[in-house]
Amino acid sequence: MEDINRTVVVAVGGNALITDKTHISLQDQYAAASEAMKHVAQMVADGWSVIVTHGNGPQVGFLLRRVELASAELPPIPLDGLGADTQGATGYMFGNALGHEFAKIGVDKQIVALVTRTVVDAKDPAFQKPTKPIGSFMDEDEAKRREAELGWDVVEDAGRGWRRVVASPKPVRIAEVEAIRTLVENGFTVIAAGGGGIPVVEDGEGFTGIEAVIDKDFGASMLANQLDAGTLLISTAVDAVAINFNTPDEKWLGNVCVDEVKEYLAAGQFGAGSMAPKIEAAIAFLERGGRRVIITSPPLMAAALKGEAGTTITA
Ligand SMILES: Nc1ncnc2c1ncn2[C@@H]1O[C@H](COP(=O)(O)OP(=O)(O)O)[C@@H](O)[C@H]1O
Numbered sequence: 382m383e384d385i386n387r388t389v390v391v392a393v394g395g396n397a398l399i400t401d402k403t404h405i406s407l408q409d410q411y412a413a414a415s416e417a418m419k420h421v422a423q424m425v426a427d428g429w430s431v432i433v434t435h436g437n438g439p440q441v442g443f444l445l446r447r448v449e450l451a452s453a454e455l456p457p458i459p460l461d462g463l464g465a466d467t468q469g470a471t472g473y474m475f476g477n478a479l480g481h482e483f484a485k486i487g488v489d490k491q492i493v494a495l496v497t498r499t500v501v502d503a504k505d506p507a508f509q510k511p512t513k514p515i516g517s518f519m520d521e522d523e524a525k526r527r528e529a530e531l532g533w534d535v536v537e538d539a540g541r542g543w544r545r546v547v548a549s550p551k552p553v554r555i556a557e558v559e560a561i562r563t564l565v566e567n568g569f570t571v572i573a574a575g576g577g578g579i580p581v582v583e584d585g586e587g588f589t590g591i592e593a594v595i596d597k598d599f600g601a602s603m604l605a606n607q608l609d610a611g612t613l614l615i616s617t618a619v620d621a622v623a624i625n626f627n628t629p630d631e632k633w634l635g636n637v638c639v640d641e642v643k644e645y646l647a648a649g650q651f652g653a654g655s656m657a658p659k660i661e662a663a664i665a666f667l668e669r670g671g672r673r674v675i676i677t678s679p680p681l682m683a684a685a686l687k688g689e690a691g692t693t694i695t696a
């Protein structure tokens with residue numbers, strides 16, 4: 382991996398903003414973002430060219446709920462518009478947090494958060510089967526009540542409680558990739574494709590929003606390919622990926638090749654709706670020509686880039 386280029390797309394997990402159900406205020410989210418950005422700042426100080434993406438699952442669900450609760454007084458906003466709102470607000474928050482961390486360690490770089498659209502296929506079967514959890518967690522009774530009374534689609538989310546789900550098509554391409562590339566090449570630290578990007582369809586005459594929430598790991602995976610980034614780094618709450626996760630036979634994976642990971646995926650080793658989609662996004666990046674995927678927690682990101690921590694998956 383000595384010859385791998387020093388461009389890295391970092392997908393910051395939802396845990397970086399909402400650490401638990403009782404810490405959802407903007408102040409809590411800012412504190413959590415600062416902790417993640419401290420480690421991103423160190424990567425930049427180490428000479429990595431970093432593009433940051435982030436999730437928006439909780440935030441876009443909160444906003445949709447606000448819109449619905451205000452519906453007697455104010456007009457509705459479609460999900461793509463809410464995706465844009467959360468991308469802007471969260472990108473702004475990450476930008477401020479990263480700027481403070483840069484100042485603490487003397488990094489002199491300008492940060493820019495871009496409103497970024499992700500092209501999807503209107504015929505993607507995902508539009509027929511909502512799978513992307515958004516918003517707050519509920520107990521089963523509350524979820525079933527909202528399903529019956531409000532027409533929500535709900536699922537049990539990876540053992541953590543029940544959540545509303547919406548359609549989550551796969552990214553076809555990130556529309557603003559050349560703007561991102563230009564900014565990166567000119568020394569900016571770019572925050573882009575937040576929440577997977579705002580979902581749009583293309584009709585030959587431009588883009589039109591479509592109601593969905595794109596998985597941020599798939600968005601980051603596509604962005605990393607389009608930028609020819611050497612590394613896709615997926616940061617989440619665990620230090621590494623395991624097989625037999627949470628069992629007495631748990632084994633943490635260090636360096637693994639994509640074929641081995643595909644076998645573990647087929648064997649059901651990765652949590653549905655949690656680790657499995659990250660692994661699928663990693664495989665997609667590597668199969669489209671990407672070189673290396675790292676999955677680790679924010680404090681270990683800098684060490685993992687040097688091959689000293691986390692799980693590294695290579696083609
Ligand atoms: N095989 C596995 N190895 C490691 N973590 C796993 C595994 N299967 C499920 N997980 C869980 O997946 C979580 C990451 O998914 P998730 O919480 O959805 O990510 P995000 O950080 O994007 O919100 C980990 O924190 C862990 O609890």
Ligand SMILES: NC(=O)OP(=O)(O)O
Nearest residue numbers: 395436437438596597
């Ligand atoms: N859009 C998205 O995948 O967000 P979360 O990671 O917060 O679920």
